[in-house]
Amino acid sequence: MADYKNEFGVFAERPxxxxxxxxxxxxxxxxVIFFAxxxxxxxxxxxxxxxxxxxKLDTPAIAKLTEKKCVMPTDWMRANHMQLLIDWREExxxxxxxxxxxxxxxxxxPDGRKFLxxxxxxxxxxxxxxxxxCDQCHNYVAVTPxxxxxxxxxxxxxxxxEAK
Amino acid sequence: xxxDRRQFIRIAGISTLLGLGGKGxxxxxxxxxxEAAFLAEPVALKAKRWAMVVDxxxxxxxxxxxxxxxxxRVHNVPDLANPINPKDKVPPEDKVRWEVKWxxxxxxxxxxxxxxxxxxxxxxxxxxxxxxxxxxxxxxxxRVCPTKATFRRDDGIVMMDMHRCIGCRYCxxxxxxxxxxxxxxxxxxxxxxxxxxFPTREIGVVEKCNFCAERLAKGQMPACVxxxxxxxxxxxxxxxxxxxxxxxxTYFAIRRKPYLGTNPQVYYIV
Numbered sequence: 001m002a003d004y005k006n007e008f009g010v011f012a013e014r015p016x017x018x019x020x021x022x023x024x025x026x027x028x029x030x031x032v033i034f035f036a037x038x039x040x041x042x043x044x045x046x047x048x049x050x051x052x053x054x055x056k057l058d059t060p061a062i063a064k065l066t067e068k069k070c071v072m073p074t075d076w077m078r079a080n081h082m083q084l085l086i087d088w089r090e091e092x093x094x095x096x097x098x099x100x101x102x103x104x105x106x107x108x109x110p111d112g113r114k115f116l117x118x119x120x121x122x123x124x125x126x127x128x129x130x131x132x133x134c135d136q137c138h139n140y141v142a143v144t145p146x147x148x149x150x151x152x153x154x155x156x157x158x159x160x161x162e163a164k
Numbered sequence: 165x166x167x168d169r170r171q172f173i174r175i176a177g178i179s180t181l182l183g184l185g186g187k188g189x190x191x192x193x194x195x196x197x198x199e200a201a202f203l204a205e206p207v208a209l210k211a212k213r214w215a216m217v218v219d220x221x222x223x224x225x226x227x228x229x230x231x232x233x234x235x236x237r238v239h240n241v242p243d244l245a246n247p248i249n250p251k252d253k254v255p256p257e258d259k260v261r262w263e264v265k266w267x268x269x270x271x272x273x274x275x276x277x278x279x280x281x282x283x284x285x286x287x288x289x290x291x292x293x294x295x296x297x298x299x300x301x302x303x304x305x306x307r308v309c310p311t312k313a314t315f316r317r318d319d320g321i322v323m324m325d326m327h328r329c330i331g332c333r334y335c336x337x338x339x340x341x342x343x344x345x346x347x348x349x350x351x352x353x354x355x356x357x358x359x360x361x362f363p364t365r366e367i368g369v370v371e372k373c374n375f376c377a378e379r380l381a382k383g384q385m386p387a388c389v390x391x392x393x394x395x396x397x398x399x400x401x402x403x404x405x406x407x408x409x410x411x412x413x414t415y416f417a418i419r420r421k422p423y424l425g426t427n428p429q430v431y432y433i434v
Binding site for chain 2: 089091094105106107117120150152154
């Protein structure tokens with residue numbers, strides 16, 4: 001073996017270390033246990049079919065509607081309701097800063113129906129069953145919208161009114 | 165067998181179309197169905213420059229209390245001394261630090277520093293001035309906000325977009341009128357009667373008076389003005405015949421700290 005060299009000169013031979021896998025058994029057993037624990041959630045659910053959520057539409061407000069239509073076509077809403085809510089929010093809270101002193105709070109849908117652009121006062125009036133309608137899918141896909149830290153879901157209030 | 169070139173292009177084209185997203189595909193397949201629009205509510209009150217006049221010659225403590233209560237009720241302002249669960253009650257020294265206030269009262273020497281004379285009329289000394297956000301023409305809170313969560317609308321209202329507030333509290337440092345409050349705690353346990361038509365706030369955002377922008381949009385006057393028994397006047401400063409202009413034409417009015425150059429738009433008739 002060549003001498004161990006650097007810019008200061010020649011040094012003694014590089015020490016020879018025997019290449020050996022120490023404590024192999026313990027390490028392998030430890031790794032197996034580690035991976036078993038980390039992948040436990042997958043093993044628990046393997047082969048199981050988690051049923052897709054079925055958001056419920058059976059609120060009294062929806063039952064009263066003659067034409068059961070949301071503000072936009074249902075398929076579109078299913079894919080884009082978050083964008084719609086963000087658009088509503090920008091339009092109601094901020095847009096007047098650009099477009100002059102007026103409040104654009106009324107949303108006109110493509111088929112000409114008019115709605116107040118409001119999560120708590122329009123969406124939640126019909127979909128008053130937040131746990132059945134919103135939370136089910138959001139939990140299923142593991143998203144946590146931050147709406148409800150400030151905005152009021154009317155579930156409790158509607159339940160009280162129905163009880164009366 | 166694999167697919168031939170024709171099939172490959174067809175599949176790629178269709179999947180691109182679908183992959184371009186819901187909206188693009190919808191527009192191609194069902195043109196015109198998604199043309200939505202935003203309209204102003206026909207009843208909305210509009211102005212070029214909203215302003216308020218507080219008539220301290222008529223205002224008394226009972227009326228001021230009514231105004232404060234009306235505001236706190238319709239804006240879900242938490243009352244730290246009066247929580248839903250008595251266990252959450254905040255000790256008085258913390259209440260001063262954590263208090264959320266949109267509209268409040270204070271004495272002349274605190275409200276108008278720099279304007280006090282050595283000898284003031286006893287009446288003025290004893291007055292509890294009703295204070296609120298001044299909706300300045302040159303608002304320092306807007307200038308310092310790093311996310312533009314606070315902005316000035318064209319009708320003069322200094323608005324907050326709670327969705328954008330990151331709770332840095334620069335605006336609280338910038339505001340010379342202490343009109344802004346930080347939510348040190350979750351306000352929900354301190355709101356006994358929740359007003360369903362207005363959201364609450366969250367822990368970690370700043371809030372302040374918004375001149376009842378949400379009520380103006382519905383054609384209603386601000387809550388404090390409605391409760392004020394005529395001691396608060398609200399109107400368009402650019403309209404010569406509005407109640408605020410009429411009042412300012414007749415009486416001499418002062419403003420809080422005008423020498424700072426923020427041009428506050430709440431006037432006090434003393």
